[in-house]
Amino acid sequence: MQLDLNNLQTKDFYYDLPKELIAQTPVEPRDVSRLLTLNKKTGEIAHCHFHDITDWLHPGDCLVLNDSRVLPARIYGIKEDTGARVEFLLLTNQGNDTWEVLCKPGKKAKIGTHFSFGDGLLKAEVIDVHDDGNRIVKFSYAGSFFSILDQIGQMPLPPYIKTKLKDQERYQTVYSKEVGSAAAPTAGLHFTKELLEKVKAMGVKVEFVTLHVGLGTFRPVTADKVVDHKMHSEHYYLPQSTADVINETKKSGNRVIAVGTTSCRTLESVAAKEGCIKESEGWTDIFIYPGFQFKVLDGLITNFHLPESTLIMLVSAFAGYDHIMNAYKVAVQEKYRFFSFGDAMFIY
Known part of the structure; x- marks a missing residue:
């Protein structure tokens, strides 16, 4: 199909997905x-298992992984004056124990309202209300905020996962370190520590960036025209050590492969902002869709994304629209598992 890059429609990125192909639980072991x-030049497709990724990597390649760790960001509590039940979903840390949160039911959370969580372990006061209904709250507590969250919080699984997660660590990558995401960078869920060691042993460099995934990742694109969609903003950090290895990899003619769309967005954001790859920290709302010119990426390991989502637009920009839509059609026919706990794709 010939895409009109000047008039991209959200409906161009629709595909039909049977509900039973939406993975509800992770596979064991991960890999x-x-x-x-998927070969982005030819469109050629092959099928294997994730532990076979070593067959597709070359010595000298650089894998870039997102080491962000998911917060147990869903907390349940009560409104202090009435005892009414409330649910908070922590979205963005604004510093000084102040967070942007999604509150249910929202009408209970007016400015000045006080809430209590975990039998008083954590208390909150609403200090502002945003136009979109999100609240800004100030937390008070004794001890460590993140330790308390570990005690009382639950993993904010995506809305399409209906099955309760038995082991919360299965919604974390094995290399997660920097706490701050509201959702997992799911392409990395397929790696085991053993597989990563095997990858390193074959001469592939493994480097890290941090991008804290926001819930905007799951926000549907409601605009008819792709260009009218407003992207959410997420905080990232690319260390100098990673920048050095990426630059060395590119200079020697080897491939830089992002593990996940979050790593991809970090690399391309830095390249756009700085004009090169170097240590960088900030917020990005980069929106990648067909017509985008990639400056860093040579390969991408990713999951299968929702129809009409910004993520399927990103992979279409990288691999070519027709190649991606065909690959998704094949994946449905072959009964691959889709979304966060689903199977993986390697675009090279």
Whole structure:
């Protein structure tokens, strides 16, 4: 299909997905998930398992992983004056124990309202209300905020996952370190520590960036025209050590491969902002869709994304629209598992 890059429609990125293909639980072990490989030049597709990724990597390649760790960001409590039940979802840390949160029911959370969580372990006061209904709250507590969250919080699984997660660590990558995401960078869920060691042993460099995934990741694109969609903003950090390895990799003619769309967005954001890859920290609302010119990426390991989402637009920009829509059609026919706990794709 010939895409009109000047008039991209959200409906161009629709595909039909049977509900039973939406993965509800992770596979064990992590690296036995299936892997569809896609050649972005030819559109050629092959099928294997994720632990076969070593067959597709070359010595000298650089894998860039997002080491962000998911907060147990869903907390349940009460309104202090009435005892009414309330649910908070922590979205963005604004510093000084102040957070942007999604509150249910919202009408209970007016400015000045006080809430209590975990039998008083954590208390909150609403100090502002945003136009979109999100609240800004100030927390008070004794001890460590993140330790308390570990005690009382639950993982904010995506809305399409209906099955309760038995082990919360299965919604974390094995290399997660920097706490701050409201959702997992799910492409990395397929790696085991053993597989990463095997990758390193074959001469592939493994480097890290941090991008704290916001819930805007799951926000549907409601605009008819792609260009009218407003992207959410997420905080990232690219260390100098990672920048040095990426630059060395590019200079020697080897490939830089992002593990996940979050790593991809970090790399391309830094390249756009700085004009090169160097240590950088800030907020990005980069929106990648067909017509985008990639400056850093040579390969991408990713999951299968929702129809009409910004993420399927990103992979279409990287691999070519027709190649991606065909690959998704094949994945549905072959009954791959989709979304966060689903199977993986390697675009090269």
